[in-house]
Amino acid sequence: MADYVEFKHIEKVFPGVRALKDISFKVESGIVYAFLGENGAGKSTLLKILNGDYMPTSGEYIINGETEHFSNPKEAIEHGVSVIYQERQIVMDMTVAENVFLGGWPKNSKGLIDYDLMNGKTAEIAKKFGININPKSKASEISIAYQQMVEIMKAINRDCKIIAFDEPTSSLGDEETEILFNIIRSLQSEGKIIFYVSHRMDEIRQIAQKAIIFKDGSLVDVVDVEKTSDDELIKKMVGRSLGDIFKELKRNDKIGEPILEVKNLTTHYVKNVSFKVHKGEILGFSGLVGSGRTETMRALFGVDKVLSGEILLNGKPIHPSCPTDAIKLGIAYCPEDRKEEGILPNMSVGTNITISVMERYKSKFGLLDFGKENKTIQKNIEDLKIKTPQQETLITQLSGGNQQKVILARWLETNPDVLILDEPTKGIDVGAKSEFYKIICECARSGKAVIFISSEMPEIIGMSDRVIVMKGGKISAELSREEANEETILKYAMVSMVS
Secondary structure, three states, X not given: OOOEEEEEEEEEEEOOEEEEEEEEEEEEOOOEEEEEOOOOOOHHHHHHHHOOOOOOOEEEEEEOOXXXXXXXXXXXXXXXXXXXXXXOOOOOOOEHHHHHOOOOOOEOOOOOEOHHHHHHHHHHHXXXXXXXXXXXXXXHHOOHHHHHHHHHHHHHHXXXXXXXXXXXXXOOOHHHHHHXXXXXXXXXXXXXXXXXXXXXXXXXXXXXXXXXXXXXXXXXXXEEOOOOOHHHHHHHHHOOOHHHHHHOOOOOOOOOOEEEEEEXXXXXXXOOEEEEEEOOOEEEEEEOOOOOHHHHHHHHOOOOOOOEEEEEEOOEEEOOOOHHHHHHHOEEEEOOOHHHHHOOOOOEHHHHHHHHHHHHHEOOOOOEOHHHHHHHHHHHHHHOOOOOOOOXXXXXXXXXXXXXXXXXXHHHOOOOOEEEEEOOOOOOOHHHHHHHHHHHHHHHHOOOEEEEEOOOHHHHHHHOOEEEEEEOOEEEEEEEOOOOOXXXXXXXXXXXXXX
């Protein structure tokens, strides 16, 4: 008999927010179910209920005929449920093997931890799925992509019958993503129940058979992926198509003089990079993972050392040796990895917004003017439509899209001339993306030079006034809006190279 999970009339209410409204559906083993919906639609909340992170306000979930109410994730794991969240849950000071066996380290006949068994089993899992990773390496020593693979190896090792993946490819390159898909297909063939949360339609089509669509905490529909077009899926999620979203944007038609000019920039990671970005322009940067886009921006922001070349801001040479220098010069950078490099996880939404301009709120006696600071915070919450119960809420309690808005608010408060956005819509839903696009266009209309990095072709094409394509640490093409299409961008990203 096939395994199954049935949700019956699940409700979840937080202070001031009804996160889930009468959710009822049933899933069976051997099928990959995609969870689709905007941030805040209820996808992650339902998974956290299944995982024992939250208790439902009302309703129940039934696993193979047994009604369950897990009070914590450990209890869920003991009953064969594993949820792999977008934010990594690994211990950096432990080895890969120690993380894979976390919560259940085996012991030998002498009662000591059996490291040989842990290392051997971890190596077997890695070999089976083609993961090139050393079980004895510290988690802090491996890439973000492989840290995510360690999370997945934990679920495999536990042999759970229900496995949920929450935006698992957000930190993976193409090679790691293909490994992940092979793992999921293998788990599916073994009769596991698979939930897969993603905002990337190409991934959904590759890996899922059914799509469960949420909107504003309610269940909209359960559909066959193969029989449903992308536009139909998006319309069910947000009420309009992606093409309509780009057409509705108010673009800047008054692009001015160059603000930032880069000449033959060379670092340890990129070579002879040259480009200009103008006042009021959105300059898109496209390319495959590892092409040098992020590394170029890190150099402009004073993170990576510039070996040679020149950076001009408003016609004058600049030499930012650290982010503080770049900020003072009028350059702001929203990084790709918001958890590690963007948010301050132990601080409130409000503090995360004002932290870069805190001096502005100090009196001559060194005391903070909390009233003035609160007005700034509230204005940003309203202007950027940040969904938070209150400004004192910890930023980690917000959805990914709202965390990203907070980071953007922080940098907009510095009033930069150049705003660098590195994968700003990564891991957020179509509805939140639409809001981001409007904010970005508004920044350009206000006269800021915007550099926009994205791995999503429709986004780059729909947002950019010009597109720079990178490959192998060099610029391979510069395309006008009229020239930029998926075929041309992909050609320069994969094949061609400008010398």
